[in-house]
Amino acid sequence: MRRLVDQEDAGGQSQEPEVLGRTGNLPRKPASRNSPEAPPLDGTLGCWATGAGAAGGFGGAQNRPCVAPTSCPGNLPARPPPFLPPLLASRNPCPWHYVHLSGSHDTLVPTCFEAKLHQKGSGPTPSATSTLAERASPAMATYTYTSRPRALPCQRRRYRDDLMQQPEEPVHYGNIMYDRRVIRGNTYALQSVPLLFDFDLEVKPMLEVLVGKTIEQSLLEVMEEEELANLRASQYAYEELRNIELAEVQRLEEQERRHREEKERRKQQQWQVVHKHNETSQKIAARAFAQRYLADLLPSVFDSLRDGGYFYDPVERDIEIGFLPWLMNEVDKTMESSMVGRTVLDMLIREVVERRLNLYEQKEGRHASVRPENGLGGPGGTREPLVGFESQDQGASQAQRPLPDRDSLQRTPYDARYAERVSSQERRLTEENDELTEMRKSSKREELSQ
Amino acid sequence: MADAKISMYLPPNVNPTQAAIAYGCRALPKLNEELQSDDLLTRQQALMALCDLMHDPEHVYTAISIGCLESLKALLKDTNDLVRIKTTEVLCIMATHNVGREGFLEHNVIQALSFLLSDAQPACRENLYTAFKHLAQLPAGALGIVNSGLIPSLVWKLQREEEEIQVLLLDTLAACLTEDATEALASRAVPFLKEKLLSTNCDIRSKAARTLIAVSVPPEGKVQVWQHDVIPILVHLLKDRDEEVQANAAGALMNATVTTEGKYAALDVEATRPLLQLLTSSLSKARLNAIKALTMLAEAPEGRKLLQPHVATFRALEELQPAVQRAAQIAIRVIEWKP
Numbered sequence: 001m002r003r004l005v006d007q008e009d010a011g012g013q014s015q016e017p018e019v020l021g022r023t024g025n026l027p028r029k030p031a032s033r034n035s036p037e038a039p040p041l042d043g044t045l046g047c048w049a050t051g052a053g054a055a056g057g058f059g060g061a062q063n064r065p066c067v068a069p070t071s072c073p074g075n076l077p078a079r080p081p082p083f084l085p086p087l088l089a090s091r092n093p094c095p096w097h098y099v100h101l102s103g104s105h106d107t108l109v110p111t112c113f114e115a116k117l118h119q120k121g122s123g124p125t126p127s128a129t130s131t132l133a134e135r136a137s138p139a140m141a142t143y144t145y146t147s148r149p150r151a152l153p154c155q156r157r158r159y160r161d162d163l164m165q166q167p168e169e170p171v172h173y174g175n176i177m178y179d180r181r182v183i184r185g186n187t188y189a190l191q192s193v194p195l196l197f198d199f200d201l202e203v204k205p206m207l208e209v210l211v212g213k214t215i216e217q218s219l220l221e222v223m224e225e226e227e228l229a230n231l232r233a234s235q236y237a238y239e240e241l242r243n244i245e246l247a248e249v250q251r252l253e254e255q256e257r258r259h260r261e262e263k264e265r266r267k268q269q270q271w272q273v274v275h276k277h278n279e280t281s282q283k284i285a286a287r288a289f290a291q292r293y294l295a296d297l298l299p300s301v302f303d304s305l306r307d308g309g310y311f312y313d314p315v316e317r318d319i320e321i322g323f324l325p326w327l328m329n330e331v332d333k334t335m336e337s338s339m340v341g342r343t344v345l346d347m348l349i350r351e352v353v354e355r356r357l358n359l360y361e362q363k364e365g366r367h368a369s370v371r372p373e374n375g376l377g378g379p380g381g382t383r384e385p386l387v388g389f390e391s392q393d394q395g396a397s398q399a400q401r402p403l404p405d406r407d408s409l410q411r412t413p414y415d416a417r418y419a420e421r422v423s424s425q426e427r428r429l430t431e432e433n434d435e436l437t438e439m440r441k442s443s444k445r446e447e448l449s450q
Numbered sequence: 451m452a453d454a455k456i457s458m459y460l461p462p463n464v465n466p467t468q469a470a471i472a473y474g475c476r477a478l479p480k481l482n483e484e485l486q487s488d489d490l491l492t493r494q495q496a497l498m499a500l501c502d503l504m505h506d507p508e509h510v511y512t513a514i515s516i517g518c519l520e521s522l523k524a525l526l527k528d529t530n531d532l533v534r535i536k537t538t539e540v541l542c543i544m545a546t547h548n549v550g551r552e553g554f555l556e557h558n559v560i561q562a563l564s565f566l567l568s569d570a571q572p573a574c575r576e577n578l579y580t581a582f583k584h585l586a587q588l589p590a591g592a593l594g595i596v597n598s599g600l601i602p603s604l605v606w607k608l609q610r611e612e613e614e615i616q617v618l619l620l621d622t623l624a625a626c627l628t629e630d631a632t633e634a635l636a637s638r639a640v641p642f643l644k645e646k647l648l649s650t651n652c653d654i655r656s657k658a659a660r661t662l663i664a665v666s667v668p669p670e671g672k673v674q675v676w677q678h679d680v681i682p683i684l685v686h687l688l689k690d691r692d693e694e695v696q697a698n699a700a701g702a703l704m705n706a707t708v709t710t711e712g713k714y715a716a717l718d719v720e721a722t723r724p725l726l727q728l729l730t731s732s733l734s735k736a737r738l739n740a741i742k743a744l745t746m747l748a749e750a751p752e753g754r755k756l757l758q759p760h761v762a763t764f765r766a767l768e769e770l771q772p773a774v775q776r777a778a779q780i781a782i783r784v785i786e787w788k789p
Contacts, residue, residue, distance in 0.1 A: 220505040224546055228584075235587065239628075240735045241773060243663055247704045247742045248780065250667075254708045255749060 146190060149178050468502070469495035477503065478512050485521040490530060497525070497536035504543040504550075513544075514553035523562040531571050538566065538577035545584035551591050560585070560598045567603055575611070579618040586625035595622070596630045602637035609642060613651050620646070620657035627664035631671055639665060640674045647683050652692040659687065659698030666705040675706045681715045688724035697736035700728055704743040713750045722747060722756050729763055734771065741767070741777040748784045757785050 176182045305311060469492070472480045481503070484496035500518075503509045513519075525537045541559065544550030554560065566578050582604075585591035595601070601623070608619050627634050643665065646658035662680065665671045675681065684706070687699035703721065706712045721743070728740035741764070747753035764785070767778040 217502065217505065224505055228546055231587065236735075240738060243701055243705075244738050244742055244773065244777065246667060247701075247708070247746070248777075250705070250708045251742075251746055251749070258710075258749075 146186075148180070465498075467495060467498050469499040471499050471503065475512075478509060478518065479516055482513070482516055482518050482521055485518070485525060490533070493525065493528075494530075494532055494536065497533065497540060500540050501536060501543060504540055507547045507549055510544050510547045510553075511549045514549065514557075519553055519557040519559060523557070523559060526562050526566060531574070534566065534569065535571055535574045535577065538563075538574050538581065542577045542581040542584065545581045548588070551585055551588045554585055555590060555594050560594055560600070564598065564600055564603070567600075567607065572612070572615070576615055576618070579615055579622065583618050583622045583625070586622045589629060592626045592629040595626050596633060599633070601626060601633040605634055605637050605639045605642060608646070613649075613654060616646070617651075617653050617657060620654065620661055624657060624661040624664050627661060628667070631665050631668050634665060635668070635670055635674055640671075640678050640680065644678055644680050644683060647680070647687060652690070652695055655687065655690065656692060656694040656698050659684070659695060659702050662702040663698060663705055666702060669709075672706055672709045672712060675702075676709065676711045676715055679715075681706055681712060681721075682719045685716065685719045685721045685724060688721070688728060693731060693733045693736060696728055696731065697733050697739055700725065700736060700739035700743050704739050704746060707743060707746040710750070713747055713753065716743075716747060717750060717752055717756075722753065726760060726763065729767060734774070737767070737770075737774060738777055741774065741781050745777070745781040745784050748781065754785055754787075761785055 177184070302311075469481065469484055471477045481496045481500055484492050485500070487493060487496075500513075504513070522537055522541060525533055528534055528537070541550075541554075541563070545554060560582075563578055563581065566574060569575050569578070582595060582600075586595055604619055604623055604626075608616060608623070611619060623634070623639075627639075631639075639661075643658050643662050646654055647662070649655055649658070662675065662684070666675045681703065684699045684703050688696055688703075690696050690699070703716060703725075707716050707721075725740045725744050725747075728736050729744075731737055731740070744753075744757060748757050761782055764778045764782050768775050
């Protein structure tokens with residue numbers, strides 16, 4: 001352990017003259033570190049790994065080399081970090097930083113702030129060396145990545161009696177990355193490195209694993225997203241087509257349905273039309289038939305009616321119904337009356353004849369010549385025996401009944417005489433009738449007047 | 451090579467929030483055990499670790515096979531918000547993989563997730579809806595969501611959530627309704643969607659129109675769309691600035707105008723003019739949908755009369771992709787059909 005420290009010391013001390021003398025001791029170290037790697041990586045690794053390397057090298061219970069004088073976790077903000085030579089710039093120029101006239105203080109590229117946590121420190125080394133180193137910087141005209149930002153000092157005399165150089169006080173920076181008092185990861189970057197292990201070599205597999213895992217995870221996530229996006233895109237495309245096809249299918253279905261319904265309706269219509277057609281034809285046939293049938297019906301009806309006597313001439317009917325029976329009646333009555341008259345006359349005649357017969361019989365008993373006088377005096381003398389005739393009439397009517405028996409017995413012999421007598425008697429009767437009627441009338445009048 | 455020195459200190463804990471992942475095949479079983487532990491911190495750390503691991507489909511498969519889903523389901527009912535949020539996040543990541551989706555369906559995770567629909571944490575709900583959305587991309591998943599009776603609650607939620615979540619919900623609903631739209635129709639989805647069509651967010655508009663496409667596939671949907679007077683709004687959306695919205699609106703119209711009432715409703719609002727303009731759109735989906743919608747309208751005699759002068763446009767379209775070609779030919783045939 002002591003030997004290591006000595007070595008480091010030696011290395012550190014040898015570093016000092018290198019600082020001053022600008023020889024390439026130190027650059028050897030970075031060169032040995034950095035040679036297998038590409039310059040840019042050098043730069044970065046040099047920038048960070050130096051600090052880290054320095055730190056890593058110191059990880060463990062080691063004493064701090066005196067080269068890294070100040071920083072230890074114990075006295076963190078104690079002193080400004082040691083000045084690292086700008087020799088690094090000449091040997092390994094950081095590609096991001098270019099050489100230029102640098103003024104006073106070079107500084108370290110800021111690194112992981114936590115690197116100091118890993119540093120187990122040795123005791124603080126005197127700051128004299130650092131300040132000496134710092135002081136030496138204005139002499140150099142280079143600018144490296146370790147240079148600290150500074151304002152260029154004014155070279156001319158500003159004040160009249162200012163003949164001294166301005167004291168370069170430590171400038172207080174607001175940015176901790178530039179503040180020298182802060183221990184950062186690159187604090188001991190440019191200092192000598194322990195020969196524990198080759199950091200760059202060791203870090204490679206770890207880094208590979210780390211980076212690999214990170215990339216794997218992120219690749220997974222990105223692939224996931226991409227897969228999802230692809231899926232979604234293909235799904236959209238499929239959905240488009242599916243929607244189109246579905247709409248087409250539905251349209252066709254709808255069309256089918258409409259056509260079918262239309263066909264149904266038309267069929268219905270047609271059927272109705274045919275039906276109506278049939279009905280109409282049937283109706284026409286029926287009508288024609290009925291007309292024909294009824295056409296004959298009418299005359300026959302009329303004929304039958306006429307035959308039935310329903311059509312009559314009212315005058316004719318009237319005559320037939322009213323007049324003719326009356327006529328017949330009257331004719332009957334007249335004939336009857338004439339018949340009656342004849343009968344009455346017959347009776348009268350018979351009565352008279354019978355009486356005369358009786359008389360004749362009586363008188364024949366007396367004389368037969370009295371007869372013509374009766375006959376002559378009959379019409380003249382009828383007025384006198386009128387009353388007697390009345391009684392004779394009555395008697396004749398009384399004697400009429402038994403007379404017809406006698407008449408029938410005694411007709412034939414007396415027919416001739418009878419006929420004469422009858423004719424004369426007829427004349428006498430008619431006159432007598434007339435007289436009788438007048439007598440009756442007068443008697444009636446007398447009766448009435450009485 | 452220099453000596454490798456093993457450090458006496460433990461390696462630094464880079465991420466204290468995450469549990470340490472064991473090596474190899476022990477990783478997931480160990481995490482599974484940690485998930486069931488009683489210590490809150492352990493559980494949370496295990497969940498964080500699981501989130502990272504679940505991006506790998508092989509890990510998803512392993513996790514499901516060892517029964518992580520059961521522990522996750524138990525964690526869904528945890529009282530701690532972070533636990534729930536992280537659990538839903540894990541499930542969401544699992545749902546992006548097909549093995550995960552199938553695992554969900556087998557282990558009945560949908561049921562367990564549905565308890566969180568009214569969770570207080572918006573992040574939790576968002577993860578939940580994202581998980582549902584991913585699940586719904588799978589037809590079986592969509593069917594699972596429908597079968598578990600979540601559609602009415604999702605439709606109801608559409609009214610109450612913020613816009614970003616509404617976007618997720620609409621995506622989920624669109625996918626589910628392509629499977630089975632009857633439940634949604636019964637739970638008044640059409641009026642809600644009609645409101646969303648008038649939203650200011652063009653994403654919401656386009657997704658609402660896409661959902662309407664799915665809704666108007668069954669005949670009942672078409673009837674409802676016509677009854678709620680959605681067709682005039684759709685025609686208005688055809689002139690929207692966003693092409694996606696236009697395309698989806700044309701698609702919804704194409705489905706809704708299959709019925710006669712729909713056709714005449716669209717013709718009353720003069721849908722032919724914007725549809726003809728859409729024929730020249732750059733989005734192929736818009737063109738296809740517009741052609742189909744015009745075909746529907748051409749079935750009606752008035753539509754045929756209106757479209758007859760534009761047959762030349764359809765002929766010009768025939769030279770493009772086969773789908774467009776077919777659609778354009780069908781359109782021409784319909785327009786020129788004589789009874």
